Amino acid sequence: MTSILKTENVHLYYGEKEALHGFDIEFEQNEITALIGPSGCGKSTFLRCLNRMNDLRNNTTVTGSFKIGDRDIYAPTTDMTELRKEIGMVFQQPNPFPFSVYDNVAYGLRIAGVKDKKVLDEVVEKSLKQAAVWDEVKDDLNKNALSFSGGQQQRICIARVLAVKPKIILMDEPTSALDPISSAKIEDTLLELKKDFTIIIVTHNMQQASRIADKTAFMLNGDLIEYNKTSKMFLNPDKQQTSDYLNGEFG
Amino acid sequence: MSQTFNDKLKVLQKTYMKMGINVSDQIYQSIKAFTENDQKLATEIVNRDSKVNDEEVDLEKEALNLIALRQPVASNFRSIITLLKASSDLERIGDHASSIARETLRINTESRIPEVNEAINQMALKIRGMLESSLDAYVHSDQEAAKLVAQEDILIDKKFVLAKNLIVSEMEKNNDKIELATIYLMVVRYLERIGDHIVNLSEWIVYNATGKIVELNPGKIEPELIAKELKNNPK
Known part of the structure; x- marks a missing residue:
């Protein structure tokens, strides 16, 4: 196993208030890592640190080391567009742009200056296939992406991220707005995708974490309580707090 | 909702303990019935x-x-699995106790083998001590105590071999006691099997505490152990 993303001594402050209290997590390549914990524990906040989405918030300070390979994500020389191509993100609510499926998936490449129709066609098809939604949309590529079901929209959004060939995909509760069948399809998709990508997923669904994640990190009040192989976490976690949380016995 | 899970778990744990105490009593009663040839009991x-x-x-x-x-x-998962697996071992122990009672019903003679009766009483006493220690270890989630209980099974195995030898020599001496002796053989065999199930109980207590499936049966871990034990300590 090779480490792809390494964070150390992560602190985050909203003004005076410290929201992440200093922890280390290392992510392995071609694995799915789940971040779990109660609402407000800092898991989404931490996820957003990984591709500097918190930079967009006023009054937010992030300290600590974030490295993808040898490169410092927070170096002043980091090109934000390049970074977010490399570390893509999928959100809780499917958020396709209000135009065609094709234009959605081709969006990133067009921004990057790709104009060759043949290249775009290929990438759109490949990405939609990787996101396991090709068969459902291939005859309607010019239809508005918003006219598809929630589950299909989410997979179109995943395809849009895949089109720019990221190394890492961050997902913030990508199935919480979806029905169980659509969720299961996304989960299957993720298990396929991890062969080519590294996935870090925030989820409130414990069973989802246990089904798909190789490793699971349990966070609480801005601290990392436990980070272990998922099978270990769900059978014999090191911490009682982890067991209590997983069994819904919190507070 | 989560409160009720713990409540339900506690109820099941109480049921398990009650089962354990009943099974211990069942062993006591069945051995009493056998050694005293009490057909009614x-x-x-x-x-x-x-x-x-x-x-x-x-x-x-x-x-x-x-x-x-x-x-x-x-x-919580380990607690439930432990209850399921351990209760089925308890149930098997109960089956063996009732098999001993069935053997008692097969006795159709007034004659007995008194020194084997004594050996059987000793075995049963030891087994019930182990079972009660095992229930104690379960209540306190004490895996070290559970491991100690399991180690004692070697003494049961030894008592089994010694009792078997006594029975065989009785068969050789008294041809008219052969049928009775086979009943004795079955009874000591059942007691020996009960010892193995008590070892299983210990294994589940360790699983409950650690999530690890372990082999604690001393005779299985070291097959030569009984022979050694008999050689070093033949009584």
Whole structure:
């Protein structure tokens, strides 16, 4: 196993208030890592640190080391567009742009200056296939992406991220707005995708974490309580707090 | 909702303890019936065995419901699995006790083998001590105590071999006692098997505490151990 993303001594402050209290997590390549914990524990906040989405918030300070390979994500020389191509993100609510499926998936490449129709066609098809939604949309590529079901929209959004060939995909509760069948399809998709990508997923669904994640990190009040192989976490976690949380016995 | 999971778990744990105490009593009664050739008591024990089985089935049903409806994980999951597995070992122990009562009903002679009766009493006393220590270890989630209980099984194995030798020599001496001796052989065999099931109980206590499936049966870990024990300590 090779480490792809390494964070150390992560602190985050909203003004005076410290929201992440200093922890280390290392992510392995071609694995799915789940971040779990109660609402407000800092898991989404931490996820957003990984591709500097918190930079967009006023009054937010992030300290600590974030490295993808040898490169410092927070170096002043980091090109934000390049970074977010490399570390893509999928959100809780499917958020396709209000135009065609094709234009959605081709969006990133067009921004990057790709104009060759043949290249775009290929990438759109490949990405939609990787996101396991090709068969459902291939005859309607010019239809508005918003006219598809929630589950299909989410997979179109995943395809849009895949089109720019990221190394890492961050997902913030990508199935919480979806029905169980659509969720299961996304989960299957993720298990396929991890062969080519590294996935870090925030989820409130414990069973989802246990089904798909190789490793699971349990966070609480801005601290990392436990980070272990998922099978270990769900059978014999090191911490009682982890067991209590997983069994819904919190507070 | 989560409160009720713990409440239900506690109820099941109480049922398990009750089963354990009943099974210990069942061993006591069946050995008493056998050594005293009390046919009436033996019949009662055989009729009562279905009670332990019913308790086990109820416990199983409840535990399976909890797994299906609550999806317990981590320590809650291990607690439920431990209850399921350990209660089925208890049920088997109860079966063996009732088999001893059935053997008693096969006795159709007044004659006995007194020194084997004594050996059987000793074995049963030791076994009930182990079972009660095991229940104690379960209540306190004390895996070290559970491991000690398991180690004692080697003494049961040894008592079994010694009793078997006594029975065989009795068969050689008294041809008219051969049929009776086979009954004695079955009884000591059942007691020896009960010892193995008590070892299993210890293994589940360790699983409950650590999540690890371990082999604690001293005779299985080291097959030469009984021979060694008999050589070093032949009495």
